[in-house]
Amino acid sequence: MKQLHQASANFTRKPIIDLQKQVAIEPDDFIFKPDVEIFGLQEKLNNQTITSEEMKYLEFLEYSNNHLVDHTDRYFKYPWIYTDMLQGKSHHIAYPFFKRYISDRERQSVMHHIIRAWFQFAEVNGFASWINHGSLLGWAFNGLNMPWDTDIDVQMPIAQLDRLARNYNRTLVMENPRYGNGRYWLEVAPTYIRQGNGRSFIDARFVDIQSGLYIDISALSHTEVPPPTDKNGKLVDNLSTMSVHCKNWNWHSLDELLPIRHTYFEGASVYIPKKVKEPLKHKYGAKALTNYHFHNHNYQSDISLWVNDQVCANPPFSKTKSRFNKYQQLTKKGACNSKVLQDEYNIVKECTQRHHELNQDLDQPKFYDIATMGDLPIFRKDAWDYYYEINHHLANNDNWYIRKEIIKPGV
Template identity: 75%
Template sequence: MGTYEHKRLHHVNQHHALPSLLKPLKLPLYSIASSASFMKSGNNNNNTNASKYNSRYFNRKFKTVLPFLLLVLCIYRTMKVYLTTELNQSLLEMHTLTQHKQSDFNPKSIALDVFNYLIEQQHSLDSRVGTSDGVYFHWDDWVDLSRGDKFLHSARLNSPSGTHCDPKIIEYGSVSGHWLESYKTKVQRGAVNLYCSKDIPEKLIVFTDREMVEIPVIGKRRFGNDKTRPVNSDQLMTKMAQINTSSTEHFKFKFKSTTNLQKQIMIEPEDFIFKPDVEIFALQEKLNNQTITSKELKYLEFLEYSNNHLVDHTDRYFKYAWIYTDVIQGNAHHIAYPFFNRYISDRERQSVLHHMVRVWFQFAEANGFASWINYGSLLGWSFNGVNMPWDTDIDVQMPIAQLDRLGREFNKTLIMENPRFGNARYWLEISPTYIRQGNGRNHIDARFIDIQSGLYIDISALSHTEVPPPTKDSVPDNLSTMLVHCKNWNWHTLDELLPIRHTYFEGASVYIPNKVNRLLTNKYGATALTNYNFHNHNFQSDISIWVSDRICKKPPGDSESRFNRWHELTQRGSCNSRKLKDEYNIVKKSTQRHSDLNQNLDYPMFYDIELVGDLPVMRKDSWDYYYDINNRVVDNYDWYVYKEIIQ
């Protein structure tokens, strides 16, 4: 653990602990000493001496045991405080600031390389990044692996291209993320795993203002020598403008226009049915007839491998970093391994998810995949249109047949956020266990992972199967009420879900299920939408924000004292919290829009998607946030930013 975490431990005051410990221990001592006085008076001197000897013996034994008991108590109380005290958010951010300052990694550098590569390909120029067939890739160019320098320094010297690692180093980085280890060891193993062993992407997707470009990855090769050069956002905007205005006819790559989401989508019921045995039989017929393509053959081999009861016996596919000092609180349990490199503060996590949900739905829409938010994310939306501040991920669902196609077309793809809004890169990985129900260890079918933080979107497939539902009530046998479920046995009828419909979440266009009230009530109970106190937070409806009880447990004063004439929070109105004032500035447009459009959660007001448009990105990119503070670009610690969307 880092030094910053040790500072949060409370010292046990032994002077206060001692009387409370001795009090229960006096009773057996008193009983032993008193037993001699109740012996018969007719006993001889030998019996009296024996009694005195026994008393002295037990006193000596007690004095010997007492320090040990005190030590055990001190250790117990210390460990209890250490394991249950929440991480100090200010210390987390200060620790991250220090890490950023000590690291030379700049995520904008590799983005500039990719943009230069695209421009060079337009003019048929040679590029060190790749060839006309695609780009080279190494995780060392895309992720800050300085946490593993102790092990990787020699690997970089011995193989500058990064294609070889010493077998001992490979072995060190190949330990399962579920091994119970220390924070430092887990962080170092993750870095080594990424450098030496982690699969590289099969393709790279680059988002610009109006398009997404799909670039094949042709091999593993490290550049590294230029990643520390000073690159700023203005340079990337200039390069992106050249790509936006250039003709795509000279490229071998796929260009797809980014489009607005639709008002609603009626998904075909057949998309919720996937029978691997049927798929395998059809592909084997093609193989026997010698009409199978290489892509289909690869798919057949995958299905045969995964359908061979693999998921009935396999371990958890998506690993998290299991750290022994974090077993109770589970701060690392919501960060994907091997991308875990530190604990994430609450506000940084909110920023990462704010950017992530926007990119996921842009990507899915451009490629024709239907998905929607559900469960905790949908509950957050129902209150104010944004994620709940304590939520550690975003829950997304999609039909099983579409997830199968997602896996065939985009498994192990790296997706670059539009640099106008941030520096995020997302690793899309589909678990091979999605084709069967499995043994209960693999509830999640795919993940969309931010590679800098390890935070993610959980993607679950919904299927219609022959498994009977957990209710005795009969369900009419028609398509609209057809029952579907995920691997965690959450059941829905299709009319509850469909048609999925457009809304705004975190200011961005997303899809949600059709009947929100029924779904959330079934999942969380009748009071789910009226419980304004939860998870040490209280929902303050006058500002439409979940506020930590540590800041204030109820709105301070009346509305006149809470807002100034520009409807900004006053010092008193923000409970004397700079953080709350900053948070209000970030979410007020999103919460206002949610209030205007969703007075009834199931029947929103009419709006034109193209006219209304997505709201600007309101949370700073996390790397930019820490860079700006360290380099004194800003004079505050606010996360608020205003990045307009280019229509």
């Protein structure tokens, strides 16, 4: 026990803290020039003032800049299974953590847990990040990741990603064991420093090592590449101020991104861009927020869920007949005779209710106090716990619902 206390004394302890209402990021954080960094470190080397850590950093920058970014293949690779070439179910599982195919509901459980772990880790260590793209589109509808989405899309400034790489690359992050058994591997691609040949357009991943599912992390940079223009040679409307882009050439203006702001996604505290509606319409089309049929699913607004067309292509009852009983519980008939849909509704209803309460206007949320409101409970069983219960006949296979209250920071 004495040895354990001595070992723990070698680690810096950082308490879990609440996310902020909004975060103003300096424009300089979107600028990273490896040549300038290398020059400054070489000056220190010549003056014999360079530290051992800086020397390692210099060697990395020189090797990556001169040998990797323009010549290497994609850094984050997918497992290629011959029998899976058409459906591609394995293509969104990180190699080498692929062990088996992941069911839809297990994937949703992993995403429900991993998003909390990432934003807690980032906030405690002072890194600004936010969800965007498909994850933000899912948030816009009901505050959740879309049920068919195989990952979560996160962005952050390039200079902060550089600091993340220097301090935490290849770190194993443990989920709070009160809430689950998640173990997450943070890895930053050595090609993050500049655009390069364009093959490695994902800069980092936060991987659930038990399933191989992950959060994709893309760095946004302001570079000398001019932003796109319309057919008349004018800048696209959303790029009228300082513009930044990822390595997959998704462009944003700092005016639409900053300051990033707090919201709830999967019931957990996260950050999103300042503006939501116009950027989503720009990326996904004018009907992005009104298209209720997508990817073999239909959005049923009375239960705030995307429902697989094979379960029911339309809500089963008209407006004159309710899907709910007198206790406001979704009935089996109201759930298209699907116990799974009933379970899903129980899982998401508090998340969707909060989302609609706070975000009637997606760009102008209702005022709320983060500390008072707090994160919602964990509503999806940890996958490890779920399969333990199934193997020991403690639960049915259509029951992923659980309720684990979140203990507030400092309590």
